[in-house]
Structures are given as structure tokens and as C-alpha cells.
Amino acid sequence: MRVLGIESSCDDTGVGVYDGERGLLAHRLASQTVHEIFGGVVPELAARDHIRLLLPLVRRVLEDAEPGGPPPDAVAYTRGPGLAGALLVGASVGRSLAWAWGVPALGVHHMEGHLLAPLLEADPPEFPFVALLVSGGHTQLVDVAAPGRYRILGATLDDAAGEAFDKTAKLLGLGFPGGPAVAKAAADGRAGRFRFPRPMLDRPGLEFSFSGLKTHTLIVANEHRDAEGRLDSQTVCDIARAFEEAAVETLCVKSLRALEAAGRTRLVVAGGVGANRSLRALLDARTTDAGCRVYYSRLEFCTDNGAMIAFAGYLRLAAGERLESGSFEVMPRWSLESLPPIGSAA
Ligand code: KG4
Numbered sequence: 001m002r003v004l005g006i007e008s009s010c011d012d013t014g015v016g017v018y019d020g021e022r023g024l025l026a027h028r029l030a031s032q033t034v035h036e037i038f039g040g041v042v043p044e045l046a047a048r049d050h051i052r053l054l055l056p057l058v059r060r061v062l063e064d065a066e067p068g069g070p071p072p073d074a075v076a077y078t079r080g081p082g083l084a085g086a087l088l089v090g091a092s093v094g095r096s097l098a099w100a101w102g103v104p105a106l107g108v109h110h111m112e113g114h115l116l117a118p119l120l121e122a123d124p125p126e127f128p129f130v131a132l133l134v135s136g137g138h139t140q141l142v143d144v145a146a147p148g149r150y151r152i153l154g155a156t157l158d159d160a161a162g163e164a165f166d167k168t169a170k171l172l173g174l175g176f177p178g179g180p181a182v183a184k185a186a187a188d189g190r191a192g193r194f195r196f197p198r199p200m201l202d203r204p205g206l207e208f209s210f211s212g213l214k215t216h217t218l219i220v221a222n223e224h225r226d227a228e229g230r231l232d233s234q235t236v237c238d239i240a241r242a243f244e245e246a247a248v249e250t251l252c253v254k255s256l257r258a259l260e261a262a263g264r265t266r267l268v269v270a271g272g273v274g275a276n277r278s279l280r281a282l283l284d285a286r287t288t289d290a291g292c293r294v295y296y297s298r299l300e301f302c303t304d305n306g307a308m309i310a311f312a313g314y315l316r317l318a319a320g321e322r323l324e325s326g327s328f329e330v331m332p333r334w335s336l337e338s339l340p341p342i343g344s345a346a
């Protein structure tokens with residue numbers, strides 16, 4: 001079975017084709033630049049850009065997969081969670097194509113796409129495992145007993161990890177999207193100039209909170225501004241480094257606690273913040289010390305992409321799942337735990 005996957009939950013338009021026998025055949029991403037001047041994603045502009053970008057991208061990816069080839073056997077699109085208008089573009093295009101081709105369609109959970117993306121790599125993790133999902137909208141630790149069987153062990157009480165990176169970038173004047181910009185500045189930061197608090201590490205539990213760290217970052221930045229409100233570039237890098245160290249250590253310590261609590265030895269890291277090199281280095285070191293192993297997807301599949309939706313959709317469609325009903329309702333808010341185990345539809 002060959003599945004076309006469409007991702008349009010936020011500001012990236014992604015398309016991929018996954019084949020059950022031959023694996024991932026093609027994928028492309030069109031990242032929207034229209035939001036940069038606003039310093040954050042503007043939902044209405046995201047939806048309009050998806051409309052503009054999606055069909056030409058689908059055409060190109062299908063050509064990449066097999067020039068002049070037959071239509072795919074099924075279509076998977078992101079049904080949620082995400083921005084309602086943006087999701088509706090992917091859902092309506094995905095369902096219309098499926099209807100025109102006379103093939104089944106299925107709405108996929110965006111975070112399941114992220115979570116399963118490391119299975120596209122050459123040395124994939126076996127089940128069961130614990131997943132650390134760290135994106136712009138989510139920070140969750142999930143126990144994954146089997147494909148599609150998810151139990152949330154802990155989540156953020158306020159900001160998501162990626163959101164904290166984005167807000168830190170904004171207050172340091174580093175631009176958008178913030179995660180890669182903060183990481184780049186942090187690489188030039190000096191160790192030990194600032195030490196920021198590690199949120200929620202002093203108490204038990206697997207919840208996260210990043211708003212206190214964000215406020216602390218703001219206070220330190222304001223203390224160092226000159227009369228014109230400017231920060232010197234070394235201080236920007238030093239603050240970025242202190243922020244990154246605190247965020248990364250928090251994610252790492254909680255992930256190890258989650259592995260122990262769930263009795264698992266494999267950790268899967270997914271979502272945009274999973275591309276962070278400092279996070280990867282610390283997780284690699286600490287999981288090895290604990291006798292565990294950590295799995296990632298390639299960098300381009302940490303952030304939003306169509307390949308992960310094609311793959312997650314393939315797993316569910318190949319197991320017999322089909323579109324819920326005739327409507328194309330999207331789910332801007334949608335719990336991973338409410339999904340049926342993969343294979344339960346057959
Ligand atoms: O998974 P994703 O592409 O979109 C969502 O589903 O939210 O994640 C995007 C988030 C953004 O907040 C971005 O700043 C963050 O991931 N991010 C990073 C890095 N690359 C992307 N955060 C820290 N370090 C990075 N290298």
C-alpha cells in the first residue's frame with residue numbers, strides 16, 4: 001500500500017509518500033516565511049499559505065515518488081491537534097483527492113506522527129518505549145506499550161519547551177523560529193556566567209513548567225540592558241546558553257525519571273526541540289549511564305514534515321482503519337490517549 005501524507009497543522013506545509021514495501025519514497029516541505037515579520041505564527045496567514053502551497057507540493061512529491069505513476073492507494077492528513085484553519089486546508093485537500101481517486105482517507109494525530117517518525121530510521125526502536133515529545137505546542141512524556149497504545153506520564157503545566165525557546169529568542173532579539181536561533185547563540189555562550197533555575201526538578205513527578213524559567217530569563221536580560229535597552233552580543237549568547245542548559249537538563253532528568261517509573265529501557269525523542277544538539281548530547285550521556293538507549297529521527301523529521309504523517313497513516317490504514325465518517329471534522333485539541341491501538345480495527 002502506498003500512502004500520500006499531508007501535514008498542515010501549523011506553519012509548515014509538508015507532503016510525503018510512504019510505500020509499505022519500499023519505505024519512504026519522497027517528501028518535501030514548504031516552510032512559510034510570511035510569519036517572520038510578526039515574530040510568531042499568524043493562524044489566518046498560515047491557512048492561506050497552505051492553500052497556495054499544498055496542491056503544487058502534492059504534485060511534485062507524487063512525481064518524485066514515481067514519475068507518471070498511478071495515484072496513491074490511500075491519503076493520510078493531519079486531523080489535529082493544531083490550528084483549526086490550517087488543519088482544515090489539509091483535511092479538505094486530502095479528502096477531496098481521496099474522493100477523486102476513489103481511495104480511502106484517514107485523519108492522523110500530529111503527535112503520533114512525531115512519535116513514530118524515529119521508526120523511519122535504519123535502526124528503529126522496538127516497542128515498548130517511553131517517548132519524550134517536545135515541540136512548539138507540546139511537551140509530554142508518553143509510555144508507549146505498543147503501536148497506538150499511549151499513556152501520558154507527564155506534560156507541561158504551562159508553556160511547551162519549543163514555545164519557551166521561541167519566547168526566549170524573541171526577548172533576546174534573535175528572531176523566529178527561536179529554537180535554532182537560541183541554540184546557535186548558546187554555542188557561543190560562556191559556561192558558568194549565569195546559572196538559571198531548573199524548573200520542577202526539586203519535586204517528584206513528571207510534570208514540566210517553563211514559565212518560571214522564561215520569567216527568570218526576562219529578568220536577567222533586563223538587568224543587563226544598557227540605557228537604550230540593548231544587550232551586548234556576548235551577554236545575549238551567555239543568557240541563551242544558561243537558558244538552554246536549564247531547559248535541556250530539565251527535559252533530560254524528567255525523561256530518565258519516566259524511564260524508571262514506566263520500567264522501560266528505550267527512550268524515543270520526537271518533535272522540533274528533539275533537533276537540539278545539546279539535548280541530544282546530554283540525553284546520550286545520561287541514558288548510557290543508566291543502561292538505557294535513546295532514539296531520534298533525522299534532524300529534518302524532528303520538525304513538522306509530511307513523511308511522518310504518510311508513515312503513521314500507512315500503519316493505521318494498512319491495519320484496516322478508515323475514515324471515521326462522511327464529515328471532515330478536524331481536532332484542534334486531541335488527546336493521544338484517546339487513539340485506538342493500531343491493529344484494533346481489523
Ligand atoms: O514539531 P515542530 O516543528 O512543530 C510543532 O508541532 O510545534 O516544533 C517546532 C518547535 C519550535 O518551537 C522551534 O523553536 C523548536 O521546535 N525547535 C528547536 C530547535 N529546532 C526547532 N528548539 C531547540 N533547539 C532546536 N535546534
Ligand code: ZN
Pocket residue numbers: 110114135136271272303304
Ligand atoms: Zn509538530
